[in-house]
Amino acid sequence: MKKAVVILSIVCFALVGFTGVNKYFIITNEDVALKVPKGFPKPHYRFKNNTPSPEIFVLGRKLFYDPILSRDSTISCASCHQRIAAFGHIDHALSHGINGLIGKRNVPALQNLIWKDAFMWDGGVNHLEVQPVSPLTNPIEMNESIAHVLEKLRQHKAYAEEFRIAFGDTVISSERLLKSLAQFTGLMISSNSRYDKYMRGEDTFSFAEKNGLEIFRNKCASCHEEPLFTDNSYRNNGLRPDTALKDKGRSSITGAQFDDYKFLVPSLRNVEMTYPYMHDGRFRKLKNVIDHYASPQNFAPGTAKELDEIGTLSEEDKKNLIAFLLALTDKTFLYDRRFVDPFMQ
Amino acid sequence: MKLKILTIELKRTLAVIVCMATVSVAMSFIIRPPAGHLTVSFAHYVGDSVLHLDSVSYKNELGQAFTVTKFKYYIGNIRFKKASGGIVAFDEYYLVDEEEEKTKKINIDIPAGEYTGLDFIVGVDSLHNCSGVQSGALDPVNAMFWAWNTGYIFLKLEGRSPASKSPGNMFEYHIGGYKQPANCIRHISLNFTQPVSIENATGRELSIKVNAAEVLRTPAAIDFTTLSSVTDFHNAATIADNYADMFSVKDTR
Numbered sequence: 016m017k018k019a020v021v022i023l024s025i026v027c028f029a030l031v032g033f034t035g036v037n038k039y040f041i042i043t044n045e046d047v048a049l050k051v052p053k054g055f056p057k058p059h060y061r062f063k064n065n066t067p068s069p070e071i072f073v074l075g076r077k078l079f080y081d082p083i084l085s086r087d088s089t090i091s092c093a094s095c096h097q098r099i100a101a102f103g104h105i106d107h108a109l110s111h112g113i114n115g116l117i118g119k120r121n122v123p124a125l126q127n128l129i130w131k132d133a134f135m136w137d138g139g140v141n142h143l144e145v146q147p148v149s150p151l152t153n154p155i156e157m158n159e160s161i162a163h164v165l166e167k168l169r170q171h172k173a174y175a176e177e178f179r180i181a182f183g184d185t186v187i188s189s190e191r192l193l194k195s196l197a198q199f200t201g202l203m204i205s206s207n208s209r210y211d212k213y214m215r216g217e218d219t220f221s222f223a224e225k226n227g228l229e230i231f232r233n234k235c236a237s238c239h240e241e242p243l244f245t246d247n248s249y250r251n252n253g254l255r256p257d258t259a260l261k262d263k264g265r266s267s268i269t270g271a272q273f274d275d276y277k278f279l280v281p282s283l284r285n286v287e288m289t290y291p292y293m294h295d296g297r298f299r300k301l302k303n304v305i306d307h308y309a310s311p312q313n314f315a316p317g318t319a320k321e322l323d324e325i326g327t328l329s330e331e332d333k334k335n336l337i338a339f340l341l342a343l344t345d346k347t348f349l350y351d352r353r354f355v356d357p358f359m360q
Numbered sequence: 361m362k363l364k365i366l367t368i369e370l371k372r373t374l375a376v377i378v379c380m381a382t383v384s385v386a387m388s389f390i391i392r393p394p395a396g397h398l399t400v401s402f403a404h405y406v407g408d409s410v411l412h413l414d415s416v417s418y419k420n421e422l423g424q425a426f427t428v429t430k431f432k433y434y435i436g437n438i439r440f441k442k443a444s445g446g447i448v449a450f451d452e453y454y455l456v457d458e459e460e461e462k463t464k465k466i467n468i469d470i471p472a473g474e475y476t477g478l479d480f481i482v483g484v485d486s487l488h489n490c491s492g493v494q495s496g497a498l499d500p501v502n503a504m505f506w507a508w509n510t511g512y513i514f515l516k517l518e519g520r521s522p523a524s525k526s527p528g529n530m531f532e533y534h535i536g537g538y539k540q541p542a543n544c545i546r547h548i549s550l551n552f553t554q555p556v557s558i559e560n561a562t563g564r565e566l567s568i569k570v571n572a573a574e575v576l577r578t579p580a581a582i583d584f585t586t587l588s589s590v591t592d593f594h595n596a597a598t599i600a601d602n603y604a605d606m607f608s609v610k611d612t613r
Contacts, residue, residue, distance in 0.1 A: 065492075135508075139508050139509040139510065140507070140508070140509075140510050141489070141490050141510040141511075142490065142491065142492040142493075142510060143492070144492030144493040145492060145493055145500065145505075145507070145510055148500055148505065148507040149507040149508050151507070152507045153507070153508070160503065161500055161501045161503075162501050162503070165501060188495065188499070188501075189493065189495075189499050189500050189501045190493050190494070190495045190499065193492075193493040193500075194493060197492070197493075267509075268509050269540070269541065270540075270541035270542070270593050270594075271541065
């Protein structure tokens, strides 16, 4: 038995060496093992009936980066969800889709998705597995139909074999398409920023960062709750509605007037990389965001009462707060080789 | 000596196994009645006329002429009511589509016995709306699925009417929603005029009349001019209330 394993391993290594597969892109069992970071709550999505495997993850990774998912095969998920921006759209206020169409909301970062009970700025999508259907079929995003995507994948020369490797046979179905994407996006976990290391006692904070953390806990953490830096709630954050976008947020899902202009509280992890900010991307810099929250006189009607408690902040406070927010940048996640575009190999 | 003891032991074990097998086979006959077979078919009408897509013009309650281009809906949680009390329940969902003849017949293996009627829902229950990607009839590839506000579209009625001011004089009613503000799951309960007896593999057919005109009438008469499109929770419950009475037992053969 031992001998057989050794021989098999040698053959495998030889084959890998021979075919020139780049080890950087190889995904192992260890790579797809779900490790809930210490101090994180129990995940909402627990990969039920979708046990992660290296093969399914690799398929999901390819699909995420393949423009074949859009109507005219010009844009992929990764076109707007860029790895280096924690899978947000760096320097883009509003999302844009095929044919240069512009959406009405800022692309959210993709991280720690398995702790979310709903997706999108208005919480309209209720499950990680069905989330991709929304951008895929949205006329101003990928403008596709699931039926047509499946047809294109079936006609593609490589995918039948890749679905076979992942699932055991060559059937290409929406269930397999969506579950493989859920494995890829579900394992995007950010838990190794300098903040995390500081909390684990592995790193120290500067004076400014420590002050910033204290201000954050007093003034921001009731909505941007640690360690996920969101409480997954919907709030009116005091922004004056954009008269061109006419986006009422949460109430377009619930139909309830009291949900007018409420949007999902976003996580602040990797906030350094996800500029510009807010649901409509109206603020280019963190400083603009903090200035907004520290100017209660400018709040729109219906602003969440939690915001009144922020009050004003000194310039020194603002600097410290920003210093702390920058400590939420998680380079382990941003440079994680598992999430690198496989078409680059 | 040892071998002899072993043989006796073996014989005893075998005897016990045979006994247990016999009892379990006998028990299964007592507990589970033999399977019967039932075909449930859906016959689509507009009023008293058989529904024909595109070609035939009908009139709504307000006298507005219209044609139908699409009529499809989900049926699920079917429960047959036994004459002796109790129910026989099925978990499957079915997408019945006027355009696909084969979807208008559902084949069900059902224990033999006397049945007095059936209950089902038009729509998809909350569990199946919240559990991620589904396959079969509930596969989102069937385009009966809202992506931006997760949930299944329970019923689609589309067509054209000169009274509609929408582009191409079209009207479309896409009704869905498993939670507030518009829970559109509707429970249907139908009783047979006489109990239907299903015997071992006799293959009976139950025909259900589905009157698509009911989507547009009672309690709310739909005016194509003022309401040609329902594609989210606005007005959805009104139309769900309308079609909650579109089913009736046509005949049992």
